[in-house]
Every structure is written in structure tokens, then in C-alpha cells.
Amino acid sequence: MALPLPLRQHFDYLLDASQPAQVGCRVRVPFGNRTLIGIVWQIAPDDSFAADKLKPVQALLDTTPVLPELLCRLLSFAAEYYHHPLGEVLISALPLLLREGRNLSDYQPKAYQLTAAGRALDASALKRARKQSELWQALLQHRISESLLGQQYSRTSLKQLMDKGLAEEVVVPASPYTAPATPASGLKLTAAQALAVTAIHQAFGRFERLLLEGVTGSGKTEVYLQSIASLLCQQQQVLVIVPEIGLTPQTLARFQARFDVPVLCWHSGLSDSERLHCYLQAQSGAAAIIVGTRSALFLPFWRLGLIIIDEEHDQSLKQQDGFRYHARDLAIKRAALQHCPIVLGSATPSLESLHNALNKRYIHLPLPDRAAGQALPGFELVNLKQQVLQYGLASQTLAQVRQQLAAGHQVMLFLNRRGFAPALCCDECGWLTECQRCSAFTTYHKQSRQLVCHHCGASKAIPRQCANCGSTKLTPLGQGTEQLEENLQQLFPATAITRLDRDSTRRKGALNTLLEDIHQHGARLIVGTQMLAKGHHFPNVTLVVIVDVDGALYSSDFRAPEQLAQLLTQVAGRAGRGDKAGKVLLQTHYPEHALLQDIIQNGYASFARSALMEREQTRLPPYQHLSLFSAQAHQAALCQQWLTQLAEQARQFPALQLLGPIPAPLERRAGLYRWQLQLYSANRTAMHQALSTLLDTISQWPLSRKIKWQLDVDPTDLT
Ligand SMILES: Nc1ncnc2c1ncn2[C@@H]1O[C@H](COP(=O)(O)OP(=O)(O)OP(=O)(O)O)[C@@H](O)[C@H]1O
Ligand SMILES: [Zn+2]
Numbered sequence: 001m002a003l004p005l006p007l008r009q010h011f012d013y014l015l016d017a018s019q020p021a022q023v024g025c026r027v028r029v030p031f032g033n034r035t036l037i038g039i040v041w042q043i044a045p046d047d048s049f050a051a052d053k054l055k056p057v058q059a060l061l062d063t064t065p066v067l068p069e070l071l072c073r074l075l076s077f078a079a080e081y082y083h084h085p086l087g088e089v090l091i092s093a094l095p096l097l098l099r100e101g102r103n104l105s106d107y108q109p110k111a112y113q114l115t116a117a118g119r120a121l122d123a124s125a126l127k128r129a130r131k132q133s134e135l136w137q138a139l140l141q142h143r144i145s146e147s148l149l150g151q152q153y154s155r156t157s158l159k160q161l162m163d164k165g166l167a168e169e170v171v172v173p174a175s176p177y178t179a180p181a182t183p184a185s186g187l188k189l190t191a192a193q194a195l196a197v198t199a200i201h202q203a204f205g206r207f208e209r210l211l212l213e214g215v216t217g218s219g220k221t222e223v224y225l226q227s228i229a230s231l232l233c234q235q236q237q238v239l240v241i242v243p244e245i246g247l248t249p250q251t252l253a254r255f256q257a258r259f260d261v262p263v264l265c266w267h268s269g270l271s272d273s274e275r276l277h278c279y280l281q282a283q284s285g286a287a288a289i290i291v292g293t294r295s296a297l298f299l300p301f302w303r304l305g306l307i308i309i310d311e312e313h314d315q316s317l318k319q320q321d322g323f324r325y326h327a328r329d330l331a332i333k334r335a336a337l338q339h340c341p342i343v344l345g346s347a348t349p350s351l352e353s354l355h356n357a358l359n360k361r362y363i364h365l366p367l368p369d370r371a372a373g374q375a376l377p378g379f380e381l382v383n384l385k386q387q388v389l390q391y392g393l394a395s396q397t398l399a400q401v402r403q404q405l406a407a408g409h410q411v412m413l414f415l416n417r418r419g420f421a422p423a424l425c426c427d428e429c430g431w432l433t434e435c436q437r438c439s440a441f442t443t444y445h446k447q448s449r450q451l452v453c454h455h456c457g458a459s460k461a462i463p464r465q466c467a468n469c470g471s472t473k474l475t476p477l478g479q480g481t482e483q484l485e486e487n488l489q490q491l492f493p494a495t496a497i498t499r500l501d502r503d504s505t506r507r508k509g510a511l512n513t514l515l516e517d518i519h520q521h522g523a524r525l526i527v528g529t530q531m532l533a534k535g536h537h538f539p540n541v542t543l544v545v546i547v548d549v550d551g552a553l554y555s556s557d558f559r560a561p562e563q564l565a566q567l568l569t570q571v572a573g574r575a576g577r578g579d580k581a582g583k584v585l586l587q588t589h590y591p592e593h594a595l596l597q598d599i600i601q602n603g604y605a606s607f608a609r610s611a612l613m614e615r616e617q618t619r620l621p622p623y624q625h626l627s628l629f630s631a632q633a634h635q636a637a638l639c640q641q642w643l644t645q646l647a648e649q650a651r652q653f654p655a656l657q658l659l660g661p662i663p664a665p666l667e668r669r670a671g672l673y674r675w676q677l678q679l680y681s682a683n684r685t686a687m688h689q690a691l692s693t694l695l696d697t698i699s700q701w702p703l704s705r706k707i708k709w710q711l712d713v714d715p716t717d718l719t
Helices: 069-081 085-090 116-120 130-141 155-163 191-205 220-233 244-258 274-284 295-298 325-340 351-358 396-404 483-489 510-519 560-572 594-618 635-648 684-700
Strands: 025-032 034-039 110-114 168-171 208-214 237-241 263-267 289-292 304-310 341-346 363-367 378-383 410-414 423-426 441-445 450-452 475-477 497-498 524-529 541-546 582-590 624-634 657-669 670-679 709-711
Touching: 025 594, 069 085, 069 244, 069 295, 069 325, 110 116, 116 130, 130 155, 130 168, 155 168, 168 341, 191 208, 191 220, 191 363, 208 220, 208 410, 220 237, 220 244, 220 304, 220 341, 220 363, 237 295, 237 325, 244 263, 244 289, 263 274, 274 289, 295 325, 304 325, 325 341, 351 594, 378 670, 396 410, 396 541, 396 582, 410 510, 423 441, 423 624, 483 497, 483 524, 497 510, 497 684, 541 560, 560 582, 560 594, 582 594, 624 635, 624 684, 635 657, 635 670, 670 684, 684 709
Parallel strands: 208 341, 208 363, 237 289, 237 304, 263 289, 304 341, 378 582, 410 524, 410 541, 497 524, 541 582
Antiparallel strands: 025 034, 110 168, 423 475, 441 450, 624 670, 624 709, 657 670
């Protein structure tokens, strides 16, 4: 049995002959003084164990596996690849209700049929019970579903038949969706779109990886839609993975509008029973298309024909705690197991995927132009040096905002800092509000009247005095979206402003309300964080202002330039998507910065190719594989000691190159010091062998129990 424990081992239990278990079924087993829900992982013949030494399984919960064979293979691969305990991986792939051991049949539709005795019954036997006889006659013809009971037939009669052992309840899984007779028609494709759709069609029925590199507004979604249309006629299923929960309703709506088949969504905002419903609809084939966030990857499918990963570069595809998998990479593995193609789409592909496309491992499908022939928005740098700024905005920025508003257009202002101000500052001594538990400042939130640490989530009331000198003159330092909104309202009192960030969209349904607000046109300003960058199509936005990215230009993380280039391109891509031309103003104190120059002059595609060359020269991913060990403890010395010990062991593997131990860029979080050791290797197999050995060694160290530590394979976040 694989049990949900942080242990890299399996456990043996005794199943008796009356328990027809299969691999992938759930069991309830005793473990110490608790009971656990586990997954049957291997079944050994009776004689290979001393049966009297084994504890019996308390209950076998499934007659058919909740994790079908293909998922077991995917998850066992994942557990090995990410070096995460199998039991935790298996259990985390199941909807919560199944993890809790609920009965699957309680959630499936029911029907009633005759038992063998019922079928053999002589008609005369019921002649004195007219209603029962009628029901029996009907059951002789067909099963009766739960929904028809009470309407056409009496529940009492049914109960009487069941009590006599003549009828029984059966679970009827939903049936597969009805395939449309002809493919849904769509827009007339551009030449590049048509090529992409053809290439995807040609890949049906086998494993193939395709990278759809389409500039913002190039109509990637239309390519997805038209690729799918013919698959649906063959009654195949499609999985569409989108990076954020915020994107699922929009993507869902586009798929639902196009196809007359069941399209379901899957994300963390669903209730547990909604999730289980989705799981069952995917499994039975009742759902044709599932649009979901990363964990949709683990749904069972009846007949999966295509996987699409939209915004494949997005960081949220990587799980950042616990089982740290990358949904894109595992989806590729899943496609291989399913023998189906996978399409990775993005205007700003990750360097990993681009590398594979340029290498011809993936089929490369470029969409170099916008779909309706609109020009890509031009960038204009606004040099902030020696300028008098009004609320962080240069005078020429304000002039252009005014101009666009006067023309009845919408303007978007992007600032990747939520809250009112990144810190409160003492006017007299310069003291800044800091988090007690993190090496970070606390953000001032004016509306909620709190200081919030964006790293550990701790919040507290706003102090009346400086903790250092006692002065009462505390003022906000720097600007966040909350303040920008307030300031813009001063400057443009007659203009409606919408703010999109994590704070303004916290309430359920708030995001949709705000998006609808924006779509209802009218001249207005849209202020927001990176949430604005994600896949939105606001045709009336003609100007995008990137208020401040200077902080991100000088980061120590080797992925920072890639991520900044992606963010800038995606944000910029929101401008000029309708019939009016768009423009982007990028405010900066460093107009000569090489990255900014490259992006604005040559665009992301060119930046990415030169960034790849740089990665090759510096032997960074994707040219080498990276694994990250991190350690956290209340004392920095413990982290350092543990990682030093680990580094000594790691040095014995010639295939590994080490960087560290070093303190993490965010040196302390939630009261714990954070250190890391980066391992690089050109040889993936050698890396994984080394990791296995290292993990075995680590488990024997007493020090490993005094600290918190993790291994992250292919990490995307080095902070
Ligand atoms: N062949 C076409 N002819 C005309 N309009 C099209 C065509 N294909 C797509 N469009 C339109 O172009 C707009 C942008 O398309 P879409 O949102 O799919 O782009 P995208 O590539 O996903 O963009 P982004 O990456 O910026 O989110 C949509 O309004 C869509 O209806
Ligand atoms: Zn904190």
C-alpha cells in the first residue's frame, strides 16, 4: 500500500480473498494508533509473506480503481522524478472527498433493476399488489433511473420489491457525451493559424509536442478551438490547462460559446463535491472539455485526445510547496502515456520550451502577426531621470493618458505592487516598518488599515509612532496600486477607475464583476498588477503605461530577465487589440538598460533567442539541469551546517556542480532563516541517481530532523 506519509517506502497489509482489490483502489488501514486511507500499489501472492505478521486491511473502498493504470504510471513517474513520497503524490491527485475515504457511489447517479429472483418471478405472484406489479412489469423492460422515481413510479412499491429481494439499486456511471455530427465552424483562419491547425490535426492519435508561439492577440485561442472541433466529432476529450483560476471562467466561456458539448471547469474555487463531480464526468466521458488549473492534469479521462497548456511559460504552473511538480512537464509525460499530442501555447514561451522547439524536439508553430492584422503596440521609453513626477507619473505620460481618455479610449496602468505603499517610513529618522519574522518590509494597506507582510501574510495594526525614535510622523514610502488608484482619482476626478489586484478580487465573483465593468467600455482607467497581463482581451485599451519596473532590472536570479521580458510583453500585448492602434509607455530611470532596449527594439522572440545563447554560455538551464536543496531553521547556523554537510556528500558525484550553501535572497521568512544549495548537471540520469543517494544519506542524519528541508527538482523560484 502507498500511504499518505512523508516516507519513501510502501507498507504491507493483508487482503483476504473476499476483497478483490486492484492496483489503484483505496483501502482503509490501521497505522499506529490511527487509520489511514491508502492506495493499493502492488498485490503479492499469498505465500510470499508471513501472513501472521501482517495487519489486515480494514476495508477495501473501491471495486474499480480510483486511480486507473495510466494515472498510476504517471504519478509513479512523478514521485520518482520529483523525489517525493509516492503515497503523498497518489493521494494528492485525488479529490478531497476521495482522499477522505468517501464512497464513490454516493456521488454517482443511481438506477434500479430486477434481481435474478425478480426476473424469474411469475407474473401471477404480484397479482394482489397492483402498483408493485406495474413497476415489476416496467423493470422487466428496462432499468429505472432515480430521477424517474417519484414522478412515474412509486418509491413505496420499489422499496417493497427491494425488501422482497426482487429489485436492487445499481450505480450507473454517466454516459459519454454525444459527439456533434459536424465540426463547429469558426473564424476564417489566417495563413499562419491554418498551418498551425493542420499541424495539430496531423498529430492526432500519437504523442507529439507542439509549441504554438503566437504574439499577443495572434488568435491562439482560435487555433485551439478549431483544432478541437474535429476531435469532438470523434467523441474524444480535451484537457485545457490555464495558469490561473481567474482565467478559467473566461476560457470556459469561449469554449462553451463555440461547442455544443459539456465543457467543465476545474480549479481551487470549486467546492469539494463540485470537484468530485468534475472527476466523475471526466472519467465517464460525460465531459468533453475540461478547462482547469494545474491539478486538472491528474483527472482520469475516458478518452483523452489532446492536451493544451495555455500560457505555458506561466510560473503558476509550478507547484511551489509540498509536491513541487511542474504541470507543463508532467502534462507532456501524460500525453506520452496517452499517445496523444500536447500543444504548448504562449506569446512568450519559456526558454525551456523554446529551446526544445528550436532543437526540433517540438514542432514549432509560429504566429508572428496579430489575427486581424492589427499592429503590435509600439514601446516608448519615458526617461524618469531628472523629471518632476506627479504621483510617480511623468508629465508626458499624463499628457498621453489624458489624450486617450479624451478620445473615449481606455488606458491601463500596470504596477506590480499591491497595497498602498511598500512600507511606512519615519520622517525624522528614516526607520521603515519591517516584518518581525521576515527579512522584508511590511506593505501599508490603507483601506484595511493594516501593515501586511506579503511574504508570510502576517498583518498588524498601523503603529502610531516610530519604533526607533518615537516620532509620530510616519508617511507612506513608494507607491502601490491602491495609492495609484487614489492618486489617479485626484488627477481624473470624472473618470471611473477599476483596480485589478489580489486585494480587489479577493471576494468570490469580484474578478468577474470587475472584468465585466471593464468590458462595458466607456472612457476609464484600469490599474492593476500582473493580473492585468494574463490573457485579457480589452479591445478598447489603446494605451498601456508600465509605471515602474526598475526594481526588477537588477535581480540576482538568473530567470529574472526572462520573467521580466515575459511580463512586459504580456502587459504590452493588452494594447491595441481592437480596431484602434495601441501604444506602451515604459517609465524607467534606466532607459539605456540592455534588456529594455532589446525588448522594445526587437521584441520577445529576439530577446528569448539571445537569452538562450547566454544561458548556453553560462551553462544554466535548459543547458544543464538544476535541483535545489533548501533548509530552514530558527538559527542560520543550522541551515548552513546541514547544507555544508550535504555539499560535502554531493561533491563526491563528479557529474554535479555545486553553488552554495548560500543564504536565499529572502533570507528570513516567517521566523525561519533560509539557505540553499544549487546542484547543476548536464546529465539528467546522473543527477537523479545522485539525488537518490543524497536523500538516503540525509534521512540518516539526526540534524535532518532539527531543521526543515526540501528538494526542488527543476525549480523556477530561487527566492
Ligand atoms: N482568424 C481570425 N480572424 C479575425 N479575428 C481573429 C482571428 N483569430 C482570432 N481573432 C480574434 O483576435 C482576438 C485575439 O485572439 P486571442 O484572444 O485568441 O489571442 P491570443 O493569441 O490568445 O492572445 P494573448 O496571447 O494576447 O492572450 C480575438 O478577438 C479573436 O476573436
Ligand atoms: Zn513576514
